[in-house]
Amino acid sequence: MALTWGGLMHPWESTATLVPLILGFPGLGFFLFYEAKFASYPIVPFKLIANRTSLSGYLQTFFTPIINIGMTYYLVAYYQSVQGASPIRAGVNGLPFTVVLGVSLILTGVSVKVTKSYRVQLWLGWAFYIIAMGGFTTLGSHTPVAHALGISSLVGVGGGLLYSAQYFPVLAPLPISENAHALALFGFFRTFASVWAITIGGTVLQNQLVKRLPEAFTSQFPQGAALAYASIPIISSLEEPLRSEVRQAFADSIDVIWQVFIGIAGMGLLSSFFMEALPLHTQVDDRWGITEGKDSEMMTVEAPLEKPQRMAMQS
Template structure:
């Protein structure tokens, strides 16, 4: 492993002591940044809205086998598969065409999801959506790095956080309102993505005018890991069957083992152990393969080869696991334990969505002002750990003031962690490595969101099997996952029926275990911060992908001299 001090030294240019002053931004810059914000909004609103509507979607598509877990996991796995690929393609062919292709995939997947007639069709559609969503997320981060030096990026990273948080705040109410209307209205949750995708597509074509790298098509194709392309295509075609190779098949098989364990089959059974063990082995094979690639590896080894960047990736991974668990399973608590309908549960999630926004901005702005990021990351994890610990106190009779206050605290931590980890990842690296590092950053976030959904689902399902009254469980076929499909049943029960109160108490008790697990995982995020060093942040850009207008202006200035 490379020595962090040496890498940090290489990343510091001669003018660190007297950094160049921030340059004025052109109209082309602001319109390009607007295009980035629109694509980020598109991806974020889909993520948060689907979680609230998922119980209704599962009911409408007659999901009796618990396949609802894959509605989130299929999106995240497909997104994960194409994030690093999209980064490689953007390096070779330029940013704009890859952004446009990503938006097109997202729109096609949305149309198919809206027309889905069964859960398999929905899962396949979400996989196609994930391909586009992964590209959108990766390119949004990369484009910000292209346009803004790291030393100035805090404000703009905070603005991206604001957009993400705003989309997160309106996503749950939209999902809840559509899910609450009837068993068909939820389809508009996906159809509404189509006009927004069209708007984003036009905005990117008109305003995102960035330079494209020089070189022949052949030389550009040589920069792409085509074995990984093949595996990505294979992932897309086999997403419903959960078959693939290396990182995708490994994670897919491991997730199947975790999902089935203790629900469909005993933990010690071959049906659970076989996919779990094979999946972990495949992930190890992926790591060996990456280490042996002589050029253009999918995982940039120089990024994970220094402790500060590695610590930033670890905090990103832990943040992804814990935040997605809250986004997906707090609505379950509200609907199952407190008896809220989808619309009300989305309103009850507003403290989380609204508070994330300002804290995401303040974290980015604070880092830009202080020129230090280690303390901000540590503070964010302290908020998160305390809040998740308080979540373990939630019960079926918890007063409103408590669950609102707990959400405000966890949202403060999550909001800061939407902006803060990218700085330790990039600070030790030269500007021309930012794109590869940010693709890995986005890959890490999407990959571990999949694990966050799966871990929370597995814990909840196993706890429900243990805590729910047998009289209630008897209504469902043996071996089925009932976390989501039981919510409409609970809502339909007579409030005076003692069994309803027992079921709601059992759900709250089972959710407590989920939050206990998340507290332990969040502790790893805090420990990772101790690996970081506050490396000086440079005020330079990689001119290879700068705005064309900016380049033309520099040429004119030189000629005048």
């Protein structure tokens, strides 16, 4: 709430912004403390994050969707606001990223299977992310679309490496009996991060637009830049030089998002240095198995007798 409101609905120094920030982080800390010390059936068993390798995997799992989803969302905004692309055209421009991401996912999985290691793949993934976010900062109002497509393909390579390999540092240090709990928390981190991706990017973009959009454009909207962002489809119909000024304002504002994402990718890379090179599990938990005899017994279901048959047997 604080990140969404700050600088838009309420000033950053206002009570409405500071209270959620001040209460939110200690509240999260108290939740984790209670789970570790007092909960009889903890939602988040502390042992899942009690070792540095699993903790590193969870942190990387959180940072990755912020960049991946944020890039997908705000690159589309760039295509439409700066390049003048239609929504359909902006979606088509995302195909190279999608294809490269899919191929990278498959190849990364194969590499982990063959090498029995995961650290190199994750380090390479973060390197691709940092390079790609740096490349996005070169996009401007007159940059060829092919330039953006090539950079987004680098994000696809990095995303495939990270999404495919992040399970392993989470699971490798834990007993296989904890796989269900570990993967549930893994899914929570990944889903929770997707909310932050839009929140962080949207907060940065809106605050930058407030400072950069020309007054001749924002004066048309009583709600200021918040509504101006939703008015992207009308940019192409503006008269010059106002149209070029608005496009440049959007280009400069989105550029700040890429700079923020460079920092987040750097935090992801830093967190990856804490994981150890542990062997991958090769066994399964026998408690979840079903013996052949039980399996056959469970699969054998006696069909109910028809009423005439039951009467004949009774007689």
